[in-house]
Amino acid sequence: xxxxxxxxxxxxxxxxxxxxxxxxxxxxxxxxxxxxxxxxxxxxxxxxxxxxxxxxxxxxxxxxxxxxxxxxxxxxxxxxxxxxxxxxxxxxxxxxxxxxxxxxxxxxxxxxxxxxxxxxxxxxxxxxxxxxxxxxxxxxxxxxxxxxxxxxxxxxxxxxxxxxxxxxxxxxxxxxxxxxxxxxxxxxxxxxxxxxxxxxxxxxxxxxxxxxxxxxxxxxxxxxxxxxxxxxxxxxxxxxxxxxxxxxxxxxxxxxxxxxxxxxxxxxxxxxxxxxxxxxxxxxxxxxxxxxxxxxxxxxxxxxxxxxxxxxxxxxxxxxxxxxxxxxxxxxxxxxxxxxxxxxxxxxxxxxxxxxxxxxxxxxxxxxxxxxxxxxxxxxxxxxxxxxxxxxxxxxxxxxxxxxxxxxxxxx
Amino acid sequence: xxxxxxxxxxxxxxxxxxxxxxxxxxxxxxxxxxxxxxxxxxxxxxxxxxxxxxxxxxxxxxxxxxxxxxxxxxxxxxxxxxxxxxxxxxxxxxxxxxxxxxxxxxxxxxxxxxxxxxxxxxxxxxxxxxxxxxxxxxxxxxxxxxxxxxxxxxxxxxxxxxxxxxxxxxxxxxxxxxxxxxxxxxxxxxxxxxx
Numbered sequence: 001x002x003x004x005x006x007x008x009x010x011x012x013x014x015x016x017x018x019x020x021x022x023x024x025x026x027x028x029x030x031x032x033x034x035x036x037x038x039x040x041x042x043x044x045x046x047x048x049x050x051x052x053x054x055x056x057x058x059x060x061x062x063x064x065x066x067x068x069x070x071x072x073x074x075x076x077x078x079x080x081x082x083x084x085x086x087x088x089x090x091x092x093x094x095x096x097x098x099x100x101x102x103x104x105x106x107x108x109x110x111x112x113x114x115x116x117x118x119x120x121x122x123x124x125x126x127x128x129x130x131x132x133x134x135x136x137x138x139x140x141x142x143x144x145x146x147x148x149x150x151x152x153x154x155x156x157x158x159x160x161x162x163x164x165x166x167x168x169x170x171x172x173x174x175x176x177x178x179x180x181x182x183x184x185x186x187x188x189x190x191x192x193x194x195x196x197x198x199x200x201x202x203x204x205x206x207x208x209x210x211x212x213x214x215x216x217x218x219x220x221x222x223x224x225x226x227x228x229x230x231x232x233x234x235x236x237x238x239x240x241x242x243x244x245x246x247x248x249x250x251x252x253x254x255x256x257x258x259x260x261x262x263x264x265x266x267x268x269x270x271x272x273x274x275x276x277x278x279x280x281x282x283x284x285x286x287x288x289x290x291x292x293x294x295x296x297x298x299x300x301x302x303x304x305x306x307x308x309x310x311x312x313x314x315x316x317x318x319x320x321x322x323x324x325x326x327x328x329x330x331x332x333x334x335x336x337x338x339x340x341x342x343x344x345x346x347x348x349x350x351x352x353x354x355x356x357x358x359x360x361x362x363x364x365x366x367x368x369x370x371x372x373x374x375x376x377x378x379x380x381x382x383x384x385x386x387x388x389x390x391x392x393x394x395x396x397x398x399x400x401x402x403x404x405x406x407x408x409x410x411x412x
Numbered sequence: 413x414x415x416x417x418x419x420x421x422x423x424x425x426x427x428x429x430x431x432x433x434x435x436x437x438x439x440x441x442x443x444x445x446x447x448x449x450x451x452x453x454x455x456x457x458x459x460x461x462x463x464x465x466x467x468x469x470x471x472x473x474x475x476x477x478x479x480x481x482x483x484x485x486x487x488x489x490x491x492x493x494x495x496x497x498x499x500x501x502x503x504x505x506x507x508x509x510x511x512x513x514x515x516x517x518x519x520x521x522x523x524x525x526x527x528x529x530x531x532x533x534x535x536x537x538x539x540x541x542x543x544x545x546x547x548x549x550x551x552x553x554x555x556x557x558x559x560x561x562x563x564x565x566x567x568x569x570x571x572x573x574x575x576x577x578x579x580x581x582x583x584x585x586x587x588x589x590x591x592x593x594x595x596x597x598x599x600x601x602x603x604x605x606x607x
Contacts, residue, residue: 281506281509284506285506285507285509285510288506289500289506289507291498291499291500327471328467329463329467411453411454
């Protein structure tokens with residue numbers, strides 16, 4: 001156990017072994033899914049394979065990107081407490097380019113490939129006979145989809161890299177040596193965070209979930225959908241941060257972080273679980289109340305059809321569990337409880353994405369979820385590997401950051 | 413009600429107050445409370461105060477509100493006076509959730525305010541005084557309770573030594589409405605200024 005603030009994370013051998021094992025599991029799951037869903041002209045089956053890749057890559061991309069959002073939002077709010085573990089947040093955000101490229105390949109393949117069973121609107125012949133899709137063709141077009149997707153991934157990666165560089169520069173101490181320089185640093189940091197928030201608002205909070213996920217049910221629409229996706233992945237991203245903080249604390253790193261910081265992370269998870277439920281309910285109730293067939297078509301297979309078990313289970317995991325477990329102060333300050341809730345929440349929102357994607361792709365039977373879990377574990381392996389690698393490269397503590405004192409004396 | 417003696421002292425700085433609290437407690441004096449114009453982080457821990465149970469009360473009020481809402485609407489709309497709203501089932505939970513939520517918030521909010529007033533012994537008809545009116549303005553006022561064994565002069569000297577200013581010996585009536593007085597009452601031979 002060392003408490004030096006210049007310390008770097010040295011991944012134990014087991015850490016990397018587990019990461020690689022998970023990646024191997026992911027690859028095996030993907031290959032076996034591809035093989036089993038093959039066969040001549042078996043369009044629906046192939047769609048099941050691609051839908052699994054789509055669900056996992058989009059979910060995990062939005063989750064790691066949520067770490068970036070957390071960093072920028074707290075920066076804009078002039079927060080100081082998060083500086084204690086800012087390197088953890090940055091490391092998780094550094095997965096964005098890696099998973100972003102994977103997601104980009106999958107999404108572009110879906111858009112330009114011959115997989116019309118997932119994105120119906122990419123089929124020009126079909127759209128010509130479909131007045132609803134024709135009407136939406138300005139938004140749901142290959143060109144727009146590809147442009148937004150590429151821009152999104154590029155901008156997230158670039159701004160994330162910029163934020164990381166700014167933070168790393170403080171380690172040398174030169175750019176924060178005088179008050180003037182510190183002010184300038186905070187200003188630069190704020191500007192970069194603000195730019196990111198604008199990009200975030202235009203992507204995750206509006207266009208991207210509509211394009212990537214909602215357009216699977218191309219006829220149906222919900223203006224809340226993107227916000228709902230944001231809440232879903234943000235709470236999952238916070239859980240991921242909390243998991244890493246607990247993991248590093250248990251291994252004797254992060255001397256500046258204590259239960260006060262964990263308590264605040266727990267509050268975030270608690271609050272955003274409720275926020276997610278609020279959005280879920282706002283979307284659900286209006287559709288339920290109005291009872292218009294073109295809207296209820298989305299919830300019919302989910303709430304009452306064959307997907308209902310997953311649908312209601314996910315509501316319990318994502319709302320009831322965090323609400324009841326995280327309500328008391330002591331549970332938010334307990335490492336074990338935080339770990340359990342974080343894993344639950346990450347899994348629960350993964351299930352949420354599962355039930356967003358699959359009812360449209362496989363309406364007749366619930367697909368074998370173990371394959372999707374396997375691919376999901378592969379993505380977890382990638383996140384573990386990239387995050388561990390990034391953490392090990394630089395000091396785990398941003399010790400010269402101008403707000404570091406706030407993090408040290410933080411008290412909830 | 414019994415009348416107790418207290419020794420009060422003003423502190424002007426947190427940096428003086430915290431070591432003083434530590435010293436006074438270590439010396440074995442019984443600190444009644446430290447009255448501050450604003451909340452001070454960590455002072456409750458330093459004073460060894462127990463965490464409040466207000467939030468548990470709030471939780472109980474909250475679930476009471478939820479139960480009240482669902483049982484009343486359920487009884488009214490699904491049992492006593494069934495009305496068909498656009499073909500929805502009589503027991504249509506999603507439509508009631510906003511009301512359940514509102515009553516949860518209402519019950520817990522109102523209940524917690526009342527409980528808070530009760531815990532702090534505050535009510536519109538109760539006039540309370542302070543050991544020192546400046547605890548509402550700019551100083552932190554520490555009150556040490558005198559027991560049978562306390563030597564007043566020693567305690568006063570100790571408090572002064574710990575950095576307190578304007579150290580006084582005051583008397584208060586104990587009991588449920590601790591520190592209560594009526595505006596016209598003249599107690600202990602001197603008029604207490606109303607605050």
